[in-house]
Amino acid sequence: MTTLKDVARASGVSVMTVSNVINGVPRVGAATRERVLRAIDDLGYEVNLTARRLRSGTSGTVALVVPRADHPYFGELAAAFTTALRATGRHLVIEQSGASKEGELTALSQARLQMYDGVLLSAVGLQYADVDRLQPDLPLVLLGEKPMPPQFDQIQLGNVEGARLATAHLLARGARSVALFGGTAAPSDGGMQDQRTQGWRAAHEAVGRTADDRLLILDPGDLEMAPSRKTIRDAVSNGLELDAVFAITDQSAIGVIAGLRDLGLRVPQDVQVIGFDNLEIGEHVWPELTTIDPSNDWLVAQAVRLLERRMRGDHGEAEHLVTPVSLVERGSTR
Amino acid sequence: MTTLKDVARASGVSVMTVSNVINGVPRVGAATRERVLRAIDDLGYEVNLTARRLRSGTSGTVALVVPRADHPYFGELAAAFTTALRATGRHLVIEQSGASKEGELTALSQARLQMYDGVLLSAVGLQYADVDRLQPDLPLVLLGEKPMPPQFDQIQLGNVEGARLATAHLLARGARSVALFGGTAAPSDGGMQDQRTQGWRAAHEAVGRTADDRLLILDPGDLEMAPSRKTIRDAVSNGLELDAVFAITDQSAIGVIAGLRDLGLRVPQDVQVIGFDNLEIGEHVWPELTTIDPSNDWLVAQAVRLLERRMRGDHGEAEHLVTPVSLVERGSTR
DNA sequence: ACGGCGTGGTGTATCGATAAACACACCGTA
DNA sequence: TACGGTGTGTTTATCGATACACCACGCCGT
Incomplete structure (x- = not known):
């Protein structure tokens, strides 16, 4: 590998001058610059980012910590972040936490280890207190689905509102028994599933009804398609009566539709999803x-905007955002 | 951030001794080791990987260069690699090349830049000669779909065989007009699409028939679902008669099925896919x-096995593998 | 003639970790 | 007493890039 030193020797100047040429520092004469540039070209020199990083104390890399990288939602998220970060010249590294507290803590400690410039954390297992203990100067954006310490930037999906919208849509389309697929029986950690469950209840109340807890079908395991399919099939075979399902994720919804089809039920005629x-x-x-x-x-x-801000060293007030949600009407509801 | 120096000061030894404790070098006395370990614990020290990398000349990361990270096939691939590499303590960075020669060359030059320990390259735009020029000592595994220089390890999907199998299955199920969706008119770069087209032709010949080039529907753009859907719809509306489609990827197959449904055609009764x-x-x-x-x-x-071998410095003969393929029969064919 | 100043460029120390050579006390043995 | 071996640590140099202080030189005005 050719280094600054090689280029310096080849062009008869000091390493510092070569460095200056590369970084566009203006205190280099035109003739010298020419000579150095030619040498760089001849030798095919490229900067060693590891060295530059050690010197500058940054890494040019951002970590995205997600429970499972192979779930389509996180896949789409990762691809979108990769693209968005490339615009700023940074790289994305994906860390899989396995949705556990230990996994997420390991990832965060790894984060310091790897000297990531920033971390995007999709917190599932971590609790308020765990995050509260983190050094507050770590550029961290929580894609958390649950309440988190205010000192960190945070973006939540509009879970409650979205779930309310979804359930209300089903009710408005004439559904009488709206099952919730993948909800939680009692609010536990205030996470995504809790919030969407809350929206499901709220939508019922808004029309003067009460959500029926017998229609609450628990998460069969990571909300993946195959277990979702089996679970809904078993539930309905066992006599659960329903004419609509709000599945807490698209992934599980696809499993649910497959399961209903296995039973000979038509979507949306017999059951809306x-x-x-x-x-x-x-x-x-x-x-x-x-x-x-x-x-x-x-x-x-x-x-990305929030993270860039932190990475630039801004220590201003943290922002807490909630994404806007909207209903996309297609054929699985009437 | 606490460094070796801090730990050394705190425990009254030299930095080298601390380093030795951390790396398990046995030339440290038990008492000293104890003291150092306690200091490490107290200060919450963690090694700075950037520095270690600069010193050792490795990076602990592997790059996966793919055309598009948001295509489900590459998403599943990336997730699988992330998991597989974690077992060896390495990280995966995804580089999107945009399926162009320039993009792939940039990624490879970036690769040197970033000091990746190895590169997994899904070559689409690169030609034989481009790859031939690369330094042969770069730990590189080509997930290439086309013929590549023999000095690099290479794994191909069983494209020809798979396409033959797929087409033969349709013919065996009584299809008379098997369209090829996403093929290439004339073999150009010997890439994935060429190979699968070749398999489509071969299957026809094996039963004494000749593939009809009018049934060859060109790639509508990255084989994505939406353009695939539109393309098949237009083709059939314009009078193309077919009773089966071999779509070159699952992603496009899903688009094709949607397009056929738009036209009121039933899968598999009217058209098998x-x-x-x-x-x-x-x-x-x-x-x-x-x-x-x-x-x-x-x-x-x-x-991963091949890459590990190269990263260990093995310069033995390159391996050229082809994955075994098999037919998965489900409901979209009769 | 001489201090002052701008231009162009060079040494040196540093980021944090580590390999290799070196220092030194202590032991047994000839 | 002299000498080699062993067990523990320390010093020095290095990975490649860069911040900072400094220096050489020519030109100016007084």
Whole structure:
């Protein structure tokens, strides 16, 4: 590998001058600059970023900590962040936390280790207190789904509002028994599933009804398609009567639709289904999936903006944002 | 940030001794080691990987260069690699090349820049000669879909065989006009699309027929769902007669199925459809997608194995592997 | 003639970790 | 007493890039 020293020797100047040429420092004469540039070209020199990083104390890399990288929602998120960060010349490294507190803490400690310039943390297992203990100067944006310490920037999806919108849509379309797929029985950590459950209840109350807890179907395991499919099938076979399902994620909604089809039920004629996330795939499955759009692009743009601000050293007031949500009506509801 | 120096000062020894304790070098007395470990604990010291990297000349990261990170196939690939590499303590960075030669060359030059320990390159735009020029000691595994210089390790999907299998399946199920969606008119770069087109032709010849070039529908743009859907719709509306489609990827197959449905055609009764990639989603859409399984897990495992070998400095003969493929029969074919 | 100043460029120390050579006390043995 | 070996630590140099202080030189005005 060729280094500054090689270039310096080849062009008969000091390493410092070469460094200055590379960084566009104006105290280099035109002739010298010419000579150095030619040498750089001849030798095919490229800066060693590791060295530059050590010197500057930055890494040019941002970590995205997610529970599972292979879930389509996080896949789309990761791709969007990769693109958004490239515009600022930074790289994204994905850390999988396995949705556990330990995994997330490890990732954060790794974060210091790797000298990431910033961290985007999709907190699932971490609690308020865990995050509260973190050094407050770490450029960290919480994509948290639950209440988190105010000293950190934070962007939440409009979970309650989105779930309310979804449920209200089903009710408005004549549904009488709106099951909630993937909810939580009792509010526990205030996380995403809690919030969407809350929206489901709120929508019922808004029309003077009460959500029926027997229609609350618990998360069958990471909300993946295959277990979701089996779970809804078992629930309905066991006599659960429903004419609509609000599935807490698009991924599980696709599983739910598959499960209903296994039973010979038609969507939306027999059972209406609505999801949450607005995955690209939802537009092309059959029936096309009605869903809630959580404005992911907006979330990504804001997260990058906030992170850039922190990475520039701004220690101003933390921002707490909630994404706008909207209903995307397609064929899986009437 | 606390450094070795701080720990050394706190425990009254030299930095080198601290370093030795951390790295388990056995030339440290038990009492001293105790003292140092306590200091490390007290100060919450963690090694600075950037410095270690500069010193050791490695980076602990591997780059995966793909055309588009947001395509589900590459998403699944990236997640699988992230997991596989974590087992060896390494990180994955995803570089998007935009499927262009320039993008891929930039990524490779970046690769040197970033001092990646290795590169997994899904070559689309690069030609034989471009890759041939690369320094042969770069730990590089080509996930290339086309013929590449023999000095590099290379894993190809069983494209020809898979496409043959897919087409043969359709023919065996009584299809008379098997369209190829996303093929290439004339072999150009020997890439994935050429190879799968070749398999489509081969399957026809194997049963004494000749593939009809009017049934060859060109790639409408990155094989994404929305353009695929529109393209198949236009083709059929314009009078193209077909009773089966081999879509070159699952992603486009899902678009094709949606497009056919737009026209009121039933899958598989009116038109059978088969894909290629065995994406997880294919199992849960309706009709469930018949497809070719390219053994992705096998590919990932082999790629990591080969890369590890190179990163260990092995300069032995390069391996050229082809993944085994198999037919996954589901509901989109009869 | 001489101090002052701008231009162009060079040494030196530093970021944090580590390999390799070196220092030194202590022991047994000839 | 002299000498080699062993067990523990320390010093020095280095990875490659860069911040900062400093220096050489020519030109100016007084």
